[in-house]
Amino acid sequence: MHYEIIINPASGSGKGTQVWKIIQQALHDQHVSFSDHISHSAGQPRQIVLQLLQSPAFHPDCIIVIGGDGTLHEVISGLMQAKQNVPIPVAYIPVGTGNDFARGYGISTNPTQALQQILNNHQIHTINIGKFKNNDERGIFINNFGIGFDAAIVHQTNASKMKRFLNHHHLGSLSYISKAIGVLIHQPSFNVQVTVDSHQYHFPNGFLVVSSNHPYIGGGIQVAPDQKINQTELELVVLEKHDPLSLLGAIILFAIGKVAHSRFAHIFRGTTIKYQVSPAQHGQIDGEELSPQCFNLQLSCSSYPFWEEPL
Numbered sequence: 001m002h003y004e005i006i007i008n009p010a011s012g013s014g015k016g017t018q019v020w021k022i023i024q025q026a027l028h029d030q031h032v033s034f035s036d037h038i039s040h041s042a043g044q045p046r047q048i049v050l051q052l053l054q055s056p057a058f059h060p061d062c063i064i065v066i067g068g069d070g071t072l073h074e075v076i077s078g079l080m081q082a083k084q085n086v087p088i089p090v091a092y093i094p095v096g097t098g099n100d101f102a103r104g105y106g107i108s109t110n111p112t113q114a115l116q117q118i119l120n121n122h123q124i125h126t127i128n129i130g131k132f133k134n135n136d137e138r139g140i141f142i143n144n145f146g147i148g149f150d151a152a153i154v155h156q157t158n159a160s161k162m163k164r165f166l167n168h169h170h171l172g173s174l175s176y177i178s179k180a181i182g183v184l185i186h187q188p189s190f191n192v193q194v195t196v197d198s199h200q201y202h203f204p205n206g207f208l209v210v211s212s213n214h215p216y217i218g219g220g221i222q223v224a225p226d227q228k229i230n231q232t233e234l235e236l237v238v239l240e241k242h243d244p245l246s247l248l249g250a251i252i253l254f255a256i257g258k259v260a261h262s263r264f265a266h267i268f269r270g271t272t273i274k275y276q277v278s279p280a281q282h283g284q285i286d287g288e289e290l291s292p293q294c295f296n297l298q299l300s301c302s303s304y305p306f307w308e309e310p311l
């Protein structure tokens with residue numbers, strides 16, 4: 001086996017560098033054949049993939065990603081964009097702060113254990129990938145596509161000067177919670193129109209709209225507990241805001257992974273889902289922020305091979 005490794009040293013607030021040193025040593029100790037590619041700036045993981053695929057000599061057995069969910073997203077997105085004849089399997093060593101994909105797939109957050117899951121693997125595992133078309137833009141998500149509450153938290157947290165400090169002191173979740181309270185109080189509701197199997201549903205008081213490829217969001221919250229990463233299906237949750245007290249109740253259920261128990265939650269499942277959101281709202285794809293906009297989304301499923309023994 002020959003592995004190509006793409007590393008985001010900045011992931012996990014700089015933890016990527018340390019983890020790469022550990023993994024490099026483990027690979028040498030176990031006489032594993034590999035080549036490495038360090039990403040030096042935002043957006044580079046995708047560029048590295050596209051560049052490597054241009055070389056006719058590039059035939060690795062597997063591409064290992066060392067980084068957070070954003071890095072994994074970019075690598076898979078680049079690989080799918082390149083339309084390979086035989087897709088190169090991907091494996092992942094999580095170094096982010098959220099690590100929702102690792103939870104959803106079953107990958108240890110201990111880097112050496114995650115490496116062993118890769119080296120001990122003997123078969124291809126196929127994962128589902130969410131595909132979207134939003135107006136004229138197309139892309140994928142490996143975790144979730146969120147609009148409203150969760151995306152506004154991602155935006156507020158990224159904009160906060162506290163984020164770096166709190167992440168550095170392993171208190172990133174505190175930053176999320178403090179921003180969540182602010183968004184909860186201030187965010188107005190919005191229109192959501194869902195079309196599933198030619199039925200239309202209108203929710204004039206939307207507050208949170210999340211499509212999920214596996215159960216987890218925001219660093220371990222179970223937004224779609226029944227969702228499985230190897231099943232060709234997506235789950236959409238639309239949570240409505242009515243009076244402040246019932247919203248608080250619904251958000252508490254969301255935070256403890258029981259959003260489906262709220263009478264203000266509406267759940268849809270399918271291989272294709274269409275929905276529109278207006279007026280302009282914040283969005284997030286796999287934890288990366290989208291600028292506020294009206295959404296006109298068509299979601300569908302695709303798949304990609306993975307080379308890692310699930311826990």
Ligand SMILES: Nc1ncnc2c1ncn2[C@@H]1O[C@H](COP(=O)(O)OP(=O)(O)OP(=O)(O)O)[C@@H](O)[C@H]1O
Nearest residue numbers: 010011012039040041042043068070071096097098
């Ligand atoms: N050397 C680099 N410096 C800064 N950013 C980088 C670098 N290399 C890649 N990136 C960008 O970092 C972004 C996000 O990284 P990623 O999600 O992997 O880590 P993270 O943000 O620490 O994880 P989490 O989202 O779980 O907190 C990606 O968009 C990627 O393009």
